[in-house]
Amino acid sequence: MINPHPGLPELEYVKPATLVEASQFLxxxxxxxxxxxxxxDCFVRLRDGVLKVDYLVDIKGLDGTKELSFDPKKxxxxxxxxxxxxxxxxxxxxxxxxxxxxxxxxxxxxQLRNRATIVGNICNASPxxxxxxxCMALDGVLNVHGTDGFRQIPLNSFFLGxxxxxxxxxxxxxxxxLPVPPAxxxxxxxxxxxxxxxxxSIVGVAVLGYPNSKSPSGYTFRIALASVAPVPFExxxxxxxxxxxxxxxxxxxxxxxxxxxxxxPIDDVRGSARYRKLMVRNLTREAITEVWNQLSK
Amino acid sequence: MAYQRITLTVNDLTETVxxxxxxxxxxxxxxxxxxxxxxxxxxxxxxxxCTVLMxxxxxxxxxxxxxxxxxATIVTVEGLAKNGKLSKVQEAVAKAGGxxxxxxxxxxxxxxxxxxxxxxxxxxxxxxxxxxxxxCRCTGYFRIVNGIKEAAKM
Numbered sequence: 483m484i485n486p487h488p489g490l491p492e493l494e495y496v497k498p499a500t501l502v503e504a505s506q507f508l509x510x511x512x513x514x515x516x517x518x519x520x521x522x523d524c525f526v527r528l529r530d531g532v533l534k535v536d537y538l539v540d541i542k543g544l545d546g547t548k549e550l551s552f553d554p555k556k557x558x559x560x561x562x563x564x565x566x567x568x569x570x571x572x573x574x575x576x577x578x579x580x581x582x583x584x585x586x587x588x589x590x591x592x593q594l595r596n597r598a599t600i601v602g603n604i605c606n607a608s609p610x611x612x613x614x615x616x617c618m619a620l621d622g623v624l625n626v627h628g629t630d631g632f633r634q635i636p637l638n639s640f641f642l643g644x645x646x647x648x649x650x651x652x653x654x655x656x657x658x659x660l661p662v663p664p665a666x667x668x669x670x671x672x673x674x675x676x677x678x679x680x681x682x683s684i685v686g687v688a689v690l691g692y693p694n695s696k697s698p699s700g701y702t703f704r705i706a707l708a709s710v711a712p713v714p715f716e717x718x719x720x721x722x723x724x725x726x727x728x729x730x731x732x733x734x735x736x737x738x739x740x741x742x743x744x745x746x747p748i749d750d751v752r753g754s755a756r757y758r759k760l761m762v763r764n765l766t767r768e769a770i771t772e773v774w775n776q777l778s779k
Numbered sequence: 780m781a782y783q784r785i786t787l788t789v790n791d792l793t794e795t796v797x798x799x800x801x802x803x804x805x806x807x808x809x810x811x812x813x814x815x816x817x818x819x820x821x822x823x824x825x826x827x828x829c830t831v832l833m834x835x836x837x838x839x840x841x842x843x844x845x846x847x848x849x850x851a852t853i854v855t856v857e858g859l860a861k862n863g864k865l866s867k868v869q870e871a872v873a874k875a876g877g878x879x880x881x882x883x884x885x886x887x888x889x890x891x892x893x894x895x896x897x898x899x900x901x902x903x904x905x906x907x908x909x910x911x912x913x914x915c916r917c918t919g920y921f922r923i924v925n926g927i928k929e930a931a932k933m
Contacts (some may be wrong), residue, residue: 489822494781495800495846522842525803526823538800540847567836591912593837593890594824680911 490528497540501627501654504544507537509629509652517541517654519563520597522590523606546625546656552578557661559625562601562654566613567592569600579660581669581690585616588673591680601655604637607647607713614714615688615706616671620660628653641713664692664702668776672765676752683709684753685761689769691777697725701777703737705766710745710758717741720766729774738767785849789814790858798845805829805840807848808855816856816885820914827913830886831855837893839912856885859892867933868892872926879917887913891927900931 496515498504508515515537518524527533541547547563552574560569569575570586582600589595589603589612603611604624614637622637629652637658640647649655663669669690675681686708694702703724705717720737727733747758781800786793789812796811808814808831820828822841829840832854859866865873868891878884887910894901894909901909906927907920915923 489803489806490801490844492780492799493801495783495844520842521844522824522839525842529822538844542847590824591827592893592909593827593830593839593912594842596833596836596838597824597842679908 490525491531491534493528493535494537495540496537497543499543501544501546501656504539504541504654505627505629505652508539508654511537512651515539517605519547519599519602520565522594522598523602523608541654544654544656549657554662557659557663559657559659560600561657562599564599564601566595566598566600566603570595578663579620579669581671581688582613582616582620582660584669585613585671585688588612588671588679588683588686601658604640604658605647605649605655607641607643607645609644609712609714610683610686610709611714612671612673612683612686612708615686615708616669616690617658617660618706618714618716619669619688619690619704620663622658622660624655625657625659626653626655634659638716641715643712663690664694666777667692668773670769670772672769674761674765682752685709685747685758685765686714687762687765687769689766689773691724691770691773693777694725699725699727699729699733701725701729703770703773705737705741705770707741707745707762707766709752710747710762712746715744717744717766719744724770729778731771734767734770734774737770738763741766783846785846787848787850788852790854796845800844800846802845803841804831804833804838804843804845804848804853807845808840808853811845814855814857818882818885820882825912825914826883827886827890827910828883830889830913832889832893835893835896837890854889856888859888866892868895868927868930871930871933872923875922875926875929877918877923877926883913883915883917887915887923891923891930894927895931901927903928 516535517539542563547561549561566586570583624635672687674685688706691703708714720741742763747755786795818828820826824839824842
């Protein structure tokens with residue numbers, strides 16, 4: 483019988499016991515070995531022949547990859563092997579980072595989120611990564627182990643292009659740390675898919691805002707956009723406007739227009755570039771308005 | 780081809796299996812253990828026909844390497860009925876007419892079982908959210924949702 487969906491190509495499964503061992507192996511087999519956690523993205527690409535590797539390196543047993551902890555001073559640390567459902571149902575996440583729970587819950591299905599991870603979502607560097615924007619807006623920092631030991635990489639300098647990051651051969655991302663959110667933060671994630679739930683995003687908009695006495699408007703907003711440029715990015719000009727001008731319905735509409743002008747989407751099977759641009763404007767306006775309504779209560 | 784010997788629990792039985800490194804949990808269940816209740820639909824983590832419980836949580840078994848399952852506890856649709864008696868979810872969904880061609884049913888039963896385990900009284904919305912990853916092209920979901928709701932009352 484012909485199986486229309488063949489299994490994975492021939493490969494070797496490697497499960498290193500230590501970070502040093504993992505980094506060494508990955509460096510020695512640069513280009514032919516790939517670290518994985520849930521595998522929800524790389525298995526599909528291996529099956530489709532888009533990705534070719536000789537070794538899959540399971541990072542789930544490594545130190546720090548299972549950590550999920552909140553420290554009132556340092557913030558939240560999410561290990562690379564912590565599935566999204568664990569993050570989305572964690573009481574500290576719900577209490578302090580509800581927008582992250584919202585973004586995680588927007589990914590695919592319940593059973594997929596039992597395997598998919600936030601760090602995996604980030605390392606795939608897909609322009610459409612649903613949790614990336616929120617992690618950027620929350621000033622996430624990646625904790626990385628490489629052949630030279632430990633180092634940190636801020637998320638906003640992590641992406642180079644679709645599927646490309648600043649990670650070097652031998653690097654394993656152990657976890658992401660999200661600093662304690664600013665007091666009074668309100669955040670949302672708005673996702674447009676071909677259906678209400680379960681699909682990849684056509685446009686993803688993460689917005690958060692908080693009172694800030696230092697900014698002329700009295701508030702600071704962060705706006706991160708997904709699926710509308712080679713990498714998820716922050717709409718800095720729109721953010722600047724919201725901190726400079728008094729926040730009104732008009733300012734919000736203006737910021738949404740600026741956000742729309744900052745994107746460079748493509749036409750693809752999920753939507754045209756033009757549609758994406760318009761949807762960035764609409765969803766950004768909706769998201770800022772929602773955040774503002776809660777902030778100004 | 781690299782092989783690995785793994786020992787795991789499948790439907791309350793301890794199994795020791797030699798698996799090629801590139802074999803998925805789904806392939807192992809069907810080919811090595813002849814548990815063909817779990818179906819291969821999309822092989823891409825979208826359709827949910829291959830859903831099984833891994834350490835108590837539903838996962839797409841096409842998205843898990845068998846080699847990763849050392850020490851794991853797996854429950855497939857074959858493990859839901861006890862002593863020849865269908866589980867509550869199986870009975871209620873069958874009674875509600877939630878089974879037509881039956882291809883999605885094994886995965887659907889696993890997702891529904893896991894849902895009722897973590898939330899014994901789900902709303903319609905919560906039921907629909909829980910089966911987002913289980914595609915059914917026959918029923919329109921209505922009868923399945925009704926069946927799961929009935930199971931919650933049993």
